[in-house]
Amino acid sequence: MPELPEVEVVRAGLAPAVAGARVVAVSVVDARSLKRHVPEGADPGTGGHGVTLSPEAGAVRSADFERRLTGALLGAPARRGKFLWIPITGADGAAPRESLLAHLGMSGQLLLRAHEASDDRFVRIRLWIEHPEHGELRLDFADQRRFGSLALDALQLDGESPVPSQAAHIARDPLDPAFDDRGFVTALRSRRTAVKRALLDQTLISGVGNIYADEALWRARLHPETPGERIGPGRARDLLAALRAVFAQALAEGGTSFDEQYVNVNGQAGYFAHSLNAYGRGGEPCPRCGAPTRRIVLGGRSSHFCPRCQRRRKFSR
Template sequence: MPELPEVESVRRGVDEWTAGTIITGAEVADPRILGTTSQRRIDPSAVDGFLTAVSGQRIVHAERRGKFMWLSLGEGVGSPAGQTSVNAGRAGDPAPQPELGILVHLGMSGQLRIHSPGEEIHRHTRAVLHLDSDRELRFVDQRIFGHIGVQPLVHGYGRLVPASAIHIAPDPLEPAFDPERVVGELVKKRTAIKAALLDQTLISGIGNIYADEALFRAGVHPLATPARTRKSRLVAVLESATKVMSDALAVGGTSFDALYVNVNGESGYFDRALLVYGRGGQECVRCGTEIAKITVGGRGTHFCPVCQKPPRYR
């Protein structure tokens, strides 16, 4: 569900509520949330390992690259007695501690919500972090395509990122984003440009909604082959993607239903600004032609057959 604008809206709220707080304890209601969708068999000790690793840690900031978000962790000053086994053994160790972060990926249906203890627990709540601010951060995820876990921070494209995000390219809203590098990679791609836009190792943050929107706004057909497309057109697609995601972020992202909300449970408003996504069979806002819906790379793909001319080589 969430793409860059939605994840960034959530990150901002999480950072506001959690930066500088200490995690006093945690719960894992469904251990599957600790694994990826392809690593669902969770060792029972993983739950204890997670609880031990996060308890007593101080949250420095909520950070993000593409759709990957994480809480960077600092010294657990003031951590409660009895929950500091990880740090206690190293208390006198002069060697610097490895930098850690709590990775949170929202998958298709994940939400992070801030609550006061005692507020009603949603039935899809998979994990909870208790904070010393007398608030708690709840990870709610209907489909469990998301995951959470403590990871070392490693260097990737000029930043410290969680180990499992090392392969993720910079997104268009971060300083490390280099459109020339992306175009340089794109011109080697023989796959459909829509699929290339969804390749998070090439450019991150773009998902199914904004890929369709960016291609429509740039007037490029989703099945165009990047290697056979003018560089100027590729640049236009990247600019459109950046613009549409910035515009969406400015209004809190895109919400079709209650599955995407920010930390306070509020929806975003960009759904009313979508020009093609979800509009199959309706008239194109530019030329009135019926918006087509096809499948590209297994994903529903919406485009205008007139405004986005089919490539001649196909």
């Protein structure tokens, strides 16, 4: 569910409460939400994705996570694409070498609550933190479908930027000042694959998911199945601009919420669902030209587009 704007709303919401806070206690309610956590001394190849965690392995992971995180001093949260992390700062003021990494998957939430607040549904991991100005808070990771996870992960350098090792394989996102526009245009135009597939490839450009891919393609008037190599440089740059515009608007409207699955750190929904032009509108008239919007399946996922505004074409600019 959450794509770049939603994760960024969460990051910004966490920032004032966690930067400078100390972790007082940690409770792992369900070790399956630690699927990205590699315990110290463990073989990193074991217990990866799509593998059911044994109760013993889950207990080891939970204990390791709780032990290492308790007492940690938290820094300012950062984000790349849909990965979010909080650096763990050393007492000596040296550059952080470790981070608390979060991926929200389809239904993950990070919720800031008062210490004594009642439980939210689907809380999988709970942190009690103490901030010098804001006092005691609870930071709860809730996740209905458990595709998301928390982990402790080492920070490594990508140029000037520290990035958790598990997020090192993805490309920078288009809101990153160091995003390489020309590199993206070249890479997109060298691909034979459908542009929608390319947008969802996090190693080409990160942060884009199914909603914002459809919205950006609608804005750029590109058919989702257009091969990358048939897109001219001008239109590729238009697509990048469309992505940034749709991200900026979604961010300003607090992200896209269809239900309770995406909320900010205070449990509130965003408004961008009202501004969607293509996603989820199969059969409804295109807001631009009035033609009925179509829904097709591409790479196993729904794609929504206007067959009149977004024609397949031989080549464009």
